[in-house]
Amino acid sequence: MASLTLCTQLWANEIQKGEYLARAADCVGCHTSNPSRPFAGGYRVPTPFGDVYSTNITPDPDTGIGRYSADEFVRAVQKGIRRDGADLYPAMPYDSFAAMSREDVLAVRAFLLAQPPISQPRPQNILPFPFNQRWILVLWKLANLRTGNFTPDPSRTAGWNRGAYLVEVLGHCGACHTPRNTTFGMDENRKLAGGTAGIWQAFNITGDKIAGVGGWSDDELFRFLKTGAVPGKAYAGGPMAETVMNSLQHLSDEDIHAIVAYLRDVPAQPGDERQPRFSWGNAPVTAGGAGAKTQGSGSIDGDTLYRSLCSGCHGMKGRGSPDGSYPSLIHNTALGAATPENVVMTILEGIKAGDVAGRKSMAAFSGWLDDGQVAALANYVTARFGNPDLSVTAADVRQMRAGSxxxxxxxxxxxxxxxxxxxxxxxxxxxxxxxxxxxxxxxxxxxxxxxxxx
Missing domain, CATH: 1.20.5 (Single alpha-helices involved in coiled-coils or other helix-helix interfaces)
Structure with a gap:
């Protein structure tokens, strides 16, 4: 009986460990399309080549991982190979997970197998030729997949090594924040210098003082990772807001500090910004000023759109709410970026903030506004509160709305x-x-x- 109790406790500890690791890896973020059916897959992952849909990782034997052996599960996570031997698309960041320890992978498996099985087939990927041919993934892996477990640097502190493991492996930060090379793998020569997550721009998080986070204090970085909000600097949007909601807010303070310590040591990489993204904060312009109108549905007034749709939460002067639940648009990295994608996507898709630290979500306006109206509003808010050099047309919005x-x-x-x-x-x-x-x-x-x- 004592032996059985010990085994039960050890298995419970393994499941608990796996739950934390799955949080750190944000498994639920990409493997959940319906919040009432966690880990059942079907989440659309937009890529430059088309849409890839995530797999079901519940214990369901037919549509999930119920029949995966331990070795087959490890192979899928570390090498991107399904149980039937087919190569997985690198929308699943197995090029980062390749360095996970076998023990950590099996702990995640233990947690997933303890979840309720849900029968939900994966939708078909939407990919043009030749990207719908899985044989090309063999070539991609030859160019970009590096196997072998993470090896701690003995010359560094335990905190730095933990941060490296969280950033480079479990958290797979480079999957979004590192630009791609000619073979569409992560460009290790420009690590964390800024990349994309679908249309969204994943900003430079190296130590560069203009393009990166070199102008942030350690406390500000900690607060942003933990809450997604640092007034006067940035508010997480798009996939980053969801990562904070699903993953980062649940990590221990010790792990968040470890991530900050590691990021502080990443070599600075310059970008296209003329000044730090958070430094923009323009004096109000009059209605009809720069960026107020653009082509679309006749002559569209960005000031009118802002007053009717945005001022109720962000205020007429764009300073947000006093309690911070609605963010300021002044000194906001989204509006001070060198490109307009994040502003446009915020208008189209809104923000899922999950009430983390009291921050409210934002409604999506894609079904309310046409392309010209979105362009007018985007141009108005950037000209008034952010980078006045930004400009977007209705044609640009139409392309982003279509996913490119x-x-x-x-x-x-x-x-x-x-x-x-x-x-x-x-x-x-x-x-x-x-x-x-x-x-x-x-x-x-x-x-x-x-x-x-x-």
């Missing part, structure tokens, strides 16, 4: 051209080789026939 940007479209077309060109080149080489072999065999037959006649 001009740079991403160019990237996809370039990738398609490279893959198709490579396939044509390979086919040409194979045909040339086959032709030469055919000629060689023909010559050999003629030579033997000539000898036979002699």
């Amino acid at each position: 940007t001009t740079s991403q479209t160019i990237m996809v077309l370039t990738a398609q051209s490279l893959v198709v060109g490579g396939a044509v080149l390979m086919l040409g080489l194979l045909l040339l080789l086959a032709r030469r072999l055919h000629r060689g065999m023909t010559s050999a037959r003629l030579m033997f026939a000539h000898r036979d006649r002699r």
Whole structure:
């Protein structure tokens, strides 16, 4: 009986450990499309190449991981290989999870197997050719997947090493915050210098004082990671707000301090900003000023849209609410960025803040405003409260609403051209080789026939 009690307690401890690790990895964020069906998958992950839908990771035996053995689960997490041997798309950041320890992976598995099984098939991915062909993932892995467990640096403190493990491995921060290289893997030469999460811009979080977080204090970084809000600096939006809500707010203070310690040591990487994003804070402009109107549904007044839709929460002067539940638009990194994507996406999709630290969510206006109205409002708020150099057109909004940007479209077309060109080149080489072999065999037959006649 004592032995059974001990085993039960050990298994309970393993599940508890796995729950914390799953929080740190934000498994629920990407594997939940309906909050009432956690971990059942179906969440749409937008990529430059199309939409990938997350898998069901509940213990359901048919649509989930119920039939995965321990080794098969570890292989899926660390190497991106399904139980049936098919390669997983790197929308799942297994290029980061590759360095997870086997013990941590199995603890996450123990937690997931303790959840209620939910039968929910995964929707089909929406990917154009050739990205709908899984064989190309073999090439991607050859170029970008590095296996091997995380190795602590003995010259660093335990806190620094813990932060490195959380940032680089469990938290997979680089999946969004590191730009991509020519093979669409993480560019390790520009680690954490800013990337994308769908259309959203994931900002530079290196120590650069202008483009990154070099101008933030340790306390400000801690507060942002823990609550998603630092008045006078930034308010988390888009995927980052959801990460704070689902993951970061649940981490221990010790782990958040470890993340800050590690980020402080990441080499500074410059960006396109002329001044820190949080430093913008313009004096109010009159209605009809810069950015107030843009093409779309006739002549659209950004000031009128702001008064009717935004001022009730953010105030006429954009200073937000006194208790901080509604953020200030002045000294706000979203409006002071070098590109307009986050402002536009905030208007279209709103913000899911989850009432973390009392912060309220924001409604999505994609169903209320047309492309011209969104552009007018975006131009108005950036001109009045943020970076006045930003400008967006109705055509830009239309493209973002459809799930792409001009740079991403160019990237996809370039990738398609490279893959198709490579396939044509390979086919040409194979045909040339086959032709030469055919000629060689023909010559050999003629030579033997000539000898036979002699």
